[in-house]
Amino acid sequence: MDTKDIIKPENLVYAKPALMNDNPMHYCPGCSHGVIHKLAAEVIEEMGMEEKTIGVAPVGCAVFAYNYIDIDWQEAAHGRAPAIATAIKRLMPDKMVFTYQGDGDLAAIGTAETIHACNRGENIVIIFVNNAIYGMTGGQMAPTTLQGMKTATCPHGRTPELNGYPLKISNLLERLEGTCYVTRQSVHTAAAVKKAKKALRKAFENSMAGKGASVVEFVSTCASGWKMTPDQANKWMVENMFPEYPLGDLKDV
Amino acid sequence: MAEEIKLMKGNEAIAHAAIRYGCDGYFGYPITPQSEIMETLMALAPWKTTGMVVLQAESEVAAINMVYGGAGCGKTVMTSSSSPGVSLKQEGMSYIAGAELPALIVNVMRGGPGLGTIQPSQADYFQTVKGGGHGDYRVITLAPASVQEMADFVKDGFDLAFKYNNPVMILADGIIGQMMEKVVLPPFQPRKTMEEIKERSPWASVGKPKDRKRNVVTSLELDPAEMERNNIRFQKKYREIEDKEVRFEAINCEDADYLIVAFGSSARICQKTIETAAKEGVKVGLLRPITLWPFPSKAIYELGKKMKGILVMELNAGQMIEDVKLAVECSVPVKHYGRLGGIVPDPDEVWEAMKKELEIKPDLSSSSVTDAGESISKEQLTEVISNLNQMVP
Numbered sequence: 001m002d003t004k005d006i007i008k009p010e011n012l013v014y015a016k017p018a019l020m021n022d023n024p025m026h027y028c029p030g031c032s033h034g035v036i037h038k039l040a041a042e043v044i045e046e047m048g049m050e051e052k053t054i055g056v057a058p059v060g061c062a063v064f065a066y067n068y069i070d071i072d073w074q075e076a077a078h079g080r081a082p083a084i085a086t087a088i089k090r091l092m093p094d095k096m097v098f099t100y101q102g103d104g105d106l107a108a109i110g111t112a113e114t115i116h117a118c119n120r121g122e123n124i125v126i127i128f129v130n131n132a133i134y135g136m137t138g139g140q141m142a143p144t145t146l147q148g149m150k151t152a153t154c155p156h157g158r159t160p161e162l163n164g165y166p167l168k169i170s171n172l173l174e175r176l177e178g179t180c181y182v183t184r185q186s187v188h189t190a191a192a193v194k195k196a197k198k199a200l201r202k203a204f205e206n207s208m209a210g211k212g213a214s215v216v217e218f219v220s221t222c223a224s225g226w227k228m229t230p231d232q233a234n235k236w237m238v239e240n241m242f243p244e245y246p247l248g249d250l251k252d253v
Numbered sequence: 254m255a256e257e258i259k260l261m262k263g264n265e266a267i268a269h270a271a272i273r274y275g276c277d278g279y280f281g282y283p284i285t286p287q288s289e290i291m292e293t294l295m296a297l298a299p300w301k302t303t304g305m306v307v308l309q310a311e312s313e314v315a316a317i318n319m320v321y322g323g324a325g326c327g328k329t330v331m332t333s334s335s336s337p338g339v340s341l342k343q344e345g346m347s348y349i350a351g352a353e354l355p356a357l358i359v360n361v362m363r364g365g366p367g368l369g370t371i372q373p374s375q376a377d378y379f380q381t382v383k384g385g386g387h388g389d390y391r392v393i394t395l396a397p398a399s400v401q402e403m404a405d406f407v408k409d410g411f412d413l414a415f416k417y418n419n420p421v422m423i424l425a426d427g428i429i430g431q432m433m434e435k436v437v438l439p440p441f442q443p444r445k446t447m448e449e450i451k452e453r454s455p456w457a458s459v460g461k462p463k464d465r466k467r468n469v470v471t472s473l474e475l476d477p478a479e480m481e482r483n484n485i486r487f488q489k490k491y492r493e494i495e496d497k498e499v500r501f502e503a504i505n506c507e508d509a510d511y512l513i514v515a516f517g518s519s520a521r522i523c524q525k526t527i528e529t530a531a532k533e534g535v536k537v538g539l540l541r542p543i544t545l546w547p548f549p550s551k552a553i554y555e556l557g558k559k560m561k562g563i564l565v566m567e568l569n570a571g572q573m574i575e576d577v578k579l580a581v582e583c584s585v586p587v588k589h590y591g592r593l594g595g596i597v598p599d600p601d602e603v604w605e606a607m608k609k610e611l612e613i614k615p616d617l618s619s620s621s622v623t624d625a626g627e628s629i630s631k632e633q634l635t636e637v638i639s640n641l642n643q644m645v646p
Contacts, residue, residue: 052460056322057471066469072458074325075471076318077348083315084322088458090306091278091328092447095460113318116311 017041019050023067028135030230032220033062035187036129039197040100041069043204053096054088056081060102061135079110082117085124089207096208098125103144104134107169114169121178121212125203128170128215130245131222139225143167146244151225166244170217174250180212182250186219186242188234199249211253219245256437263403263429266436267333267359268293270407271305275444277328278306280319284338285371285644286427287361291333303444313338317345317358324354325470327450327457329411333359335427336377337368339385346420347386350487351472355414355454357407358392359423361430364595371641372595373427375517378572381424382546389484391491393421393498394545396516400434402543408439413498415453417490424545426568428518428597428629431637500543501552504625505531509538511611512556514577515566516542518597518629523566525600525628526607534616537607539625545573550580557581562611566603567591586611597634 019041027033044053050071057065059078066073076084081099089097106114106128117124133151134140140153144166148157158166174182181203185196196218203214219241221233228236261269267290271279281291291309299305306323310316316332323330334342339360349356360381364374381394393413395406403425410421451459461467474480502520505527506512515523520541530537540556542549557563563585565574571589578587588610592598598606607613 051462054326054458054460063473066467066471070461070467072461072467073469073471074322074458075352075469075473077321077344080314080318080321080345083310083318084325086308086315087278087280087306087319087322087330088326090308091323091326091330092459112311113315116315 017045019045019070020068021070025068026064027061028224030221030223030233031061032131032187032218033129035193036127036218036220037065037068039187039193039200040098040127043197043201044071044096047201047204049096049204052094053098056085056088056097056099058099058101058105060105062100062102062129063136065100079105079108080113081105082110082113082122082124082126086117086120086122089122089124093123096204098127098204098207100127101129102135103128103130103132103142107143107167111169115172115176118173118213118215119176119178123207123210124213125207126213126215127200128217129220130217131220131225132166132241133222133225135222135225143169146240168245170215170250173215178212179215179251180206180253181214183215183252184217184219184245184247184250186237186247188221188237217245219247258435258437260433260435261400262289262431262433263397263400263425264289264361264431265293266400266404266438267407267423268297269438270404271331272297272299272303273439273441274408274411275303275329275442276305276331276411277444278308278319278323278330280308280310280316280323280330280332282310282313282316282334282338284335286363286430286641287333287335287359289430290359305444313341314345317342320356320358321345321349321352321354324349324356325352325458327454327459329445331357331359333361335361335363336365336374339377339380343380343386346392347388347390348472349420350390350392351388352470353418354420354470355411355418356420357410357414357423358420359425362424362426364593370595371427371644372638373518373568373597374595375426375519375568376570376572376593377424378545378567378569381422382548390487391419391494391546393417393419393494393547394424395421396424396543396545397429398517398520398541400429400432400436403429404436404438417494419490419494424517426518427641428634428637431640432629432633495547498544499547499549499552501549502541502543503552503556504539504541505536505623506538506540506556509536510561511535511537511607511613512540512560512563513537513566513607514540514542514553514563514573516545516573519566519568521629522598522600523603524625526603527625528623529600529604530607531621531623534619534621535613542573548576548580550576553577553580554582557585560585562613563587564607564610565589568597569593597638599631600628
């Protein structure tokens with residue numbers, strides 16, 4: 001028996017989604033972005049929406065998301081992706097439109113655009129990658145940085161006196177009448193990846209059903225920014241990030 | 254079909270013209286003195302007729318980024334604002350220029366800096382024609398001097414935006430926005446279909462079919478060699494626009510001894526000034542730049558050679574005068590007269606200033622009557638200013 005006999009449709013449990021191209025990714029080892037990209041590509045493909053999907057890339061580590069998923073994209077100014085997605089979806093309601101944003105992009109500079117796109121009930125999906133740090137610019141404090149956590153701009157650890165509190169923006173968005181689905185997921189284990197994919201599928205389906213805005217937050221790692229190995233980062237996330245940002249659906253209507 | 258002549262404000266004319274042009278989307282945020290643009294659109298509810306989207310955004314920043322998103326889909330989209338709001342749009346305009354997207358932006362200028370006043374001004378000339386946002390880019394700028402041009406420049410602006418895949422600004426001021434005049438509205442034309450859009454803008458992000466590469470609307474390019482090539486391409490386009498798209502109006506310039514250069518409402522005021530000058534025996538011509546960028550430098554250079562002096566009249570402290578001085582290459586004295594912060598001079602005040610600045614001696618023996626076209630009357634100005642006085646920022 002050789003590999004040809006083993007690789008049969010009924011035995012196939014894992015494949016690269018056709019929408020993911022062969023461009024080498026710029027993400028660091030252990031980064032969550034690669035897995036989340038793959039999930040988005042799989043869901044778009046499985047829904048048969050490849051030719052109807054438009055992604056809006058952020059400023060941050062995922063700025064080059066458009067290099068990896070083979071669909072039409074727009075690259076947004078920092079924080080403005082939900083405003084751009086709003087226009088795309090309103091002008092072409094039959095398209096499937098999503099933004100892909102990090103914590104600085106979505107919960108700091110783009111807070112107004114995020115809240116108002118959600119509050120208007122735009123029929124878009126917001127993929128929100130929360131790793132509690134600015135990765136692209138070299139590990140500065142994010143709105144979601146944990147208390148006591150050290151970054152390049154809070155080298156002695158984040159304190160409420162100086163920096164306020166970690167912003168649980170998904171909890172804010174859950175309160176808005178325009179959101180239909182707000183969930184917190186992660187991709188650190190095979191089981192978590194499976195759950196996250198289901199959540200993402202539901203969000204995309206909601207957007208095409210005209211139910212309003214769906215937000216899928218991914219509590220994620222940034223091994224480089226956190227100055228850890230990928231394995232340490234996963235453990236640190238479970239021990240420190242999950243208590244602050246508990247996983248699960250915050251809203252599902 | 255008989256012409257449809259209506260009486261309306263410049264701001265209202267913009268709204269009507271946008272719907273009639275087949276505009277796909279307007280995204281705005283209220284600010285005096287241009288809120289009538291969005292108010293008129295909302296009242297006309299074009300989503301029920303042409304299918305045009307009209308959306309009140311949460312900020313000028315969001316509105317210009319909605320324009321980016323819509324333009325990135327090849328749609329015909331626009332926004333409007335007034336000076337402080339246009340400052341907020343500058344980031345988005347830089348991105349629109351960098352991604353080479355077609356878009357129309359209207360600025361109905363008010364007095365600044367800062368929150369300033371809601372009365373008319375032309376103090377955003379530098380911001381508009383010299384940059385405003387970051388990077389080496391240019392915005393094609395049309396300066397209307399009448400309600401008719403407010404309507405006409407919507408079509409011209411969109412046509413230029415799509416011809417060059419570049420942002421176009423209609424740079425009006427509070428007088429032109431608020432003043433009521435007769436206007437012939439353009440005929441209705443249908444919105445572009447998706448097929449027409451794909452044909453016109455093959456780069457647009459409209460969903461990727463299997464048989465083409467993905468379209469990515471972006472201004473990002475980290476490779477400096479590639480980014481330089483992009484910039485060289487932009488500059489080549491800008492030189493082409495400077496060659497082909499200059500527009501101006503010359504009134505009574507043929508045998509004039511002196512020249513006034515003024516744009517927008519200032520030009521309308523100066524039409525009366527040159528009539529007054531003629532009565533005092535002085536032949537004054539008026540050169541009204543219609544495109545502020547590209548600037549009519551060659552026309553001003555040629556005219557300047559025949560003149561004894563040039564007055565640049567602007568509702569600011571002296572901005573366009575720099576381009577006039579560059580154009581005439583020191584061949585003739587160039588002086589400035591302006592009022593600031595929302596004050597509008599009357600035609601006689603401009604004439605008195607011109608005589609003083611350029612040391613002009615009236616010669617009543619050669620007094621003549623000339624017709625320089627329809628100026629803005631004192632009554633119209635008083636009405637605009639008193640209306641604005643009743644508004645809040």
